[in-house]
Amino acid sequence: MDNGKFIDICKNEVVKYTNDHLDKTDGKQISSDDVYVVWLTKVLQSNKALLSTTLFDGMYYELTYNGDKNELYIDVYKKFENKGLVLDD
Template identity: 90%
Template sequence: MTDIKFIELCKNEVVKYTNDHLDKTDGKQISSDDVYIVWLTKVLQNNKALLSTTLFDGMYYELTYNGDKNELYIDAYKRKDRPTRNI
């Protein structure tokens, strides 16, 4: 799978997941223009990307494409805490 096709697939999956999980009473929906790539890699026939959206919801998404099985896995994470300390 090319990088361009993988990025398009990832953005579409994040849009679907996010829109399915947004509060319906808000009437808010996002598009692929609201999704951005944080990190992307390809190793042999496998791809992995970290994505986020322009929403202020603390969510980020890890998508992995298994080229051997032609499967896409999506993991959704919410940042809970960002502790800081002096070192």
């Protein structure tokens, strides 16, 4: 699958997932304009991307397209902390 089509599919899946899991009482919904690609790769017939949204919820989404099986997988993660560490030589 070409990268453009893959990104469109990924953004739509992230929108669906996010809107399904937002608190309905807030009345907030996102669109594909609120989703951005952090990282993208294509190897042979498979694609993988990391995406996030403009929401301040710490969520990110890993989508993988298995070209052999024509299947799309989504893994959803929440970032809790980004901590810098000094490594000893």
